Amino acid sequence: MKKNFKLKVNDQYEFQFTADDLKSLDLVKTGTDSFHLLENNQTYHIDFSSKDFYGKSYGVKVNNANYAVTIANPLDLLIDEMGFALGASARVSSIEAPMPGLILEVSVSEGQEVKEGDALLILEAMKMENVITSPREGTIKSITVKQGEAVEKKHVLITFE
Secondary structure, three states, X not given: OOOEEEEEEOOOEEEEEEHHHHHOOXXXXXXXXXXXXXXXXXXXXXXXXXXXXXXXXXXXXXXXXXXXXXXXXXXXXXXXXXXXXXXXXXXXXXXXXXXXXXXXXXXXXXXXXXOOOOEEEEEEEOOEEEEEEOOOOEEEEEEOOOOOOEEOOOOXXXXXX
16 A cells, blocks of 8 residues: 655645655755755745644745645545544534443533534443543533433534534
C-alpha cells in the first residue's frame, strides 16, 4: 500500500504525492530549517519560517515568496474519507453513553448554554469516573438521565437544540 499525502498551499492549491515521490526529489539540507531543491532544471531555496508540527501547518519561504502549507498524512486522509473530518463535532445533536455505567452527577440543566469541552455529566463505568464533555457549543435541549440512574451503552443521555 502506498502512503499518500496531501499538501495544501495557502488554502488554495492542493497537491497529492506519495512517500516514493519524496524520495525521488533532488533535495539537499543546507541549514537547520533550510533546503535546496533542484526540479526540472530549476533551483529552489526553501526556508521554514514557522512550524506547528501537531497542527501540521508550516510557514514556508520558497525563493523569497511566503506560503502557508498544511500536510495531511495517510491517517488524516483516511479519517477525511470516512467522514470523520475535523469540525464534524459541530453536527453532533446528542450524546450517547459510550459504555454501560452509573450516572454519578449531571452538571448541566435543560436550556443551559454550553461551550465545547464543558463537563456535562459523570458516568461511572468499571470503577472509573468518566467525565462526559460537550463536543460543541450549543444549548441543552433535554437530559434523559438522572443522578444514580444506570444506563446501557448507546443510551441517549443529552440532546442539543
